[in-house]
Amino acid sequence: MSTTLVSRSERPPAAAGPSARRLTERAFRIRESGIIVVLAVFVAVTASVQPRFLNITNIQFILINTTVFALLALGETMVVISRNYDLSVGSVLGLSAYLSANLFGQHHGIPIVAVFLAGLGIGLACGLLNGIMVSAGRVPSLVVTLATLYIFRGVDILIVGGKEVVASSLPSAFLDIPKATVFGIPDLAIAIAVVIGIGAYYLRSFRSGRELYAIGSNPDAARLAGIPTGRRVFMAFMVSGAIAGVAGVLWAAQYGTVDSTAGTGYELQVISAVVVGGVAIFGGSGSAVGAALGALLLNTISSALYVLGISPFWDQAIWGFLLIVAISVDRFISVRLTAALRVRGARHE
Amino acid sequence: MKLRQTAWLTGSLVMVSVLLAACSSSSSSSSSATTSTSTSASSSASSSTGALKTGLKVFIIPKNLGNNYFTTADSANSGGAIAALDTLGETGTETSGTAATPASQIPAIQAAISKGANVLIVSATDPTALCPTLNAAMKRGITVITYDSDAPTCRDMFINQASTAQIGTSEVDVLASELHDTGDIAIVSAAASATNQNAWIGYMKQELTKYPNMKLVATVYGNDDPTTATQVTQGLLEQYPNLKGIISPTTVGIAAAAAVLDTSKYRGKVALTGLGTPDSLKKYVSDGTIKEFLLWNPANLGYLAAYAAVEFASGHINGTQGQTFSAGKLGTFTIGADKTVLLGPPFTFNSSNINQFNF
C-alpha cells in the first residue's frame, strides 16, 4: 500500500473554489454513471437469456439481499476514503446479529426499535475499540482490524457456543421487515437508499466529511493544514462499526436463524463492493453511492449466475472472473476520468 | 511482597478456572424426543461378558465447535455422548476447531492423542483427509469411532444416524405425498463435496424413479452458508416457475429455504422438506411453509456412539456383523455390515409433535 503514481493521480482536484467543486461533483457523477451503465448492460444481457430475471419477485430478492452489503459498504467507504481499512465488519455483524436478536427471546415484548438500538450500540462499541487503537495507537488499520476480525469472532463464538437464535423466537413484525413493499419496491431497500443518500451527502457537503478525503489523499498535509486527523479517523471507525451493528440486526430479520457463523467472510465481499464502486483503495476518492452501487452490481451478478442455471460448479469461478472484470472496468473509467479532469483543470487555470 | 504474589497467583488461577469453566458445559436444553431405537425391548441380554472398562479417556471431536447440532449430540445436559460417558465412569472431553475443515480438526485429534486418549469419537470433516491421522491413532491401540459423518477406510466402527438409503428415500416419499406424486422438484444441498448429502441424493434419485410424474430439475449447493443457500433457492424459484417442491437435506439449507419461501409469494405454492432441527423450523411448521421434515435425535446419536465406543474399547465387540451390545437407556443394538451401527429410522417431525422437542 505504498503511495504510487496511480493513487496520487486518483485524487480529485483540491476544493479550491466553485469551479473545482463542480468538477468534483461531475467526477463523482461520471464514476457512478459508469457503474450504472455496467449494471444496466449486465442486467440486459442476463434478461435476454432468461427473461424471468426481471420478474418483480427476483428484483425484490436482489434488492433485499443487497441491503446488508450496501450498508456495510457505506461504513467501509468512510473508512477507506481516509486511507484505512475495516476488516472486522463481518465479525461485528455476526456479534450484533446474535446478541440483538437474542433479546427477543430473553425479553418478551421488547420493542423492535430497542433491538435495533442494541445492535447499533454493540456495533458502536466495536467501532470504538477499532477507532481508539487506530487513531491513538498510530498503528496500521489493516492489522488492527484483522486482529479484531479474529477477536470479535472469537468473542462471538465464546458467547454463542452451540446456541442459536431461531425464527420462532422472533416476532412476526420483525421477520416481516424484509417483506413490506410499496409499489413493489421493498420498504427496506428504500430505507437503505435514504441512509446511503444521507451518508453520501455528509461526505460531500459537511466539512468533517470532506476532511476524510483530505486525510486519505495526504495525511501529513491534512494534519499540517489543521485537520484533526485522529478525531476524524476515530469517528469513521465508530460509524463503520455502528453501521455494521445495525446491519447485523437486519441480517437477523432476513435469515431468521442466527448462530456463531453469521457474517463470516463478509469483509472480503464488502471490500470488493467498495472497490468495484469506485472507491480508491489507497484513499482520497470515491463515493458512498458508488460503493452501494458496487454492492448492488455484485449481488446482481450472484443472482444472475443462479437464475441462469449455469452448472453450480462453475459459479465461483465465473464470479471471481467477473469481479476482476468489474474492478478493471472501474479502473479504466477512473483513468479516463482523471485524464479528462487534468485537461479540464489545466484549462481552468 | 508475599501477599501481592498470592493475590497475583489467585487472580491468575481465577482467570484460568473461568477459562476452564468456559470449555465445559454448553447450554443446550435437554431433549425429550422419543425417536425410535432399534430391536428388542429386552434390556439386559447383551452378548458381552464382564464389566466395561472405566476411567477411559474419551475425546469427542465433532466437525466444529459452536455448532448447535453437535452441541446437542455431545454434551451432558442434552443427554448426549458425555452424559453416557459420565454414566459409564469414563472421562469425556469435547474438542475440535471452529472452521469445520480437516485443517481445523486434525490438530485437535493429534492433541487428543498426545493427551493420552484411549478412545476417539469423530464426526469426519472429510472422508479421507483424516485417515493418516486416524490410522496413526489406531496403530497406537486407540479406538476410533466415527459418528454422523464417516471416514469409511480408517475407523473401527461407524455410528450412523439412520440408514443412508432410508434418509434419501424418506425425504422423496414425504415430498411425493405432499405433491400427490406429481411435479418438478429441486434439491438445495450443502457443499458440492459433502459426502453425506451426496450419498443421500444418490438414493433420492433412485427413489424418484418410482414416481414417473415427478422430475428433479436441478441440484444446487448452498454451501451451508445462509447467504448462499438463500441465493441459490431464489435462483431456483425464478428459473423454474413450475417448481412444486424442494428437498434440502441440510439444516442450514432448509432453514434458509424456509425463510425465502416464508417471505415471498411462493409460500404454500412450493412445498419444502428435508433435514432440519425442530427448534429452527418451529416457526415454519406452524405457519405451513413446511408440513413435515425429518431428522433423528442428535443426543441419542452421541449417546449411542459413546456406548459403542466404550464397548469396543473394552473388547466386548469388534465390529463384526451380528454382534449385539447394550446402549443404556436406548436399548440393544446389532452391528450391521461394514462395522456400522444404525441408530434407527429417521424421525418425522410435523405440527403434531414438533413442540415436544427442544433442540
Added chain:
Amino acid sequence: MSDRLRSALRWESGLALLVLIIGVVGVTVSAQFLTSNNLFNVGLSYGEIAIMTLPMTLIIISGEIDLSVASILGMCSALLGVLWAKHWPMLGIFALIAVVGLAAGAVNGLLVTRLGLPSLAVTIGTLALYRGIATILLGPNTVANFPATYTNLGVNAVPFTGNAMTYSVALFIVLAVIFGVVLHATPFGRSLYAMGASAEAARFAGIRVKRNKTILFMVSGLVCALAGVLWTFRLDTAVQNNGVGLELDVVAIVLLAGVSIFGGKGSIIGVVLAVLAFAGLQSALLLTNFNQEAAGIVTGALLLLSVFGRNAAALSGRFRKWMPARPGREPGHPAADPSPIPPTASTPP
C-alpha cells in the same frame, strides 16, 4: 539502512523472546509439548502455511499483497487429483502443476502491474477464481489413494532428526534460507525494500518495478503450487475445498513477523520466528484444556501485540516528551490543536 537494521533487530529480538516464553510456558503446561511426536504433529499442520509465508513476505515488503495463496494451493491440489485419477505419470503432473502455479501468479502480477489494479482487490478476485477452478476440476469428487511413496511424507519424519521433523518443515528451512539470501543479500531483494518504500522513487532509481513485482507473484504461485502438492499428499486427499481460509493465517503470521503492511520493512528471520511463535502457541493451547472456541482471540491478540509492541518504543518516547516537566510545545504543532501529538492512522510507523 542501519536504522532499518536497528529497528528490525529490536522487533526480531522481541519475537525471539516471545518464542522462548511460549516454549517455556508450553513445557510447563504440558509434558507433551516438546516431545518429538508433538513437534512432528505441529510440523505437519503448519508446514504448508509456513512455506507460503515466505513469498508473501517478499510481496508485502514490496508494497503489495496476495490473498489468493490458499486458492492457488487448492487449485493445484485439485489438478493433482484430477490428473492422477486420469493415470498421468506423477512427474508429468508435477511439471504441469509448476507451470499452472507460475501462470496463476503471473495473472496476479499482470493484473497488478499492467492494468494497475490494487493487489488487495485483485487477489480477492483471483481467490474466488482459482477456488472456482478447483471446483470445476473436481466437482463433488474426492481423489484419494495416492502412492505411498508420496503420502509417506505425511507419516514419516526426515531421517536423522529423531522423528521430529516433517519433510514440509525441512523444505521450509531450505526455502527460508534461499528467500533470506535473496531478500537480504541480493540487489533484487534490496530493490523490494525500495519498491515498498516508494515505487516512484524506485522506478526513477532504475529498478524495474513492474518486472520485479510480476516475478514475485509468479514465485508466490509456484510456492503455493508446491504447498498444494504437499497438502494433498499429507492428507492423501484432493478435494475442492483443500486449504480454504488459509490466507488470513498466512497474512497474520507475516504481520506478526514485523513486516510492515505499508511495505519497505521486514525480514525472513522475523518470519521464521513468527511461524514458531504462532504454531507453538496454538499447540500449547491445544495441549491444555483451553477452550478452542477462543483460539481466534489469541491470534488476534498476538497480532495486536505485534503492532503495539513495535510502536511501544516510539509511543514511550512520545510520552516522555509530554511529561509535565516539559511545558513547551514542539515546533511545528498547530497552536490551535490542544490534543496530544496529532495521531494519524496512516503514517507508517
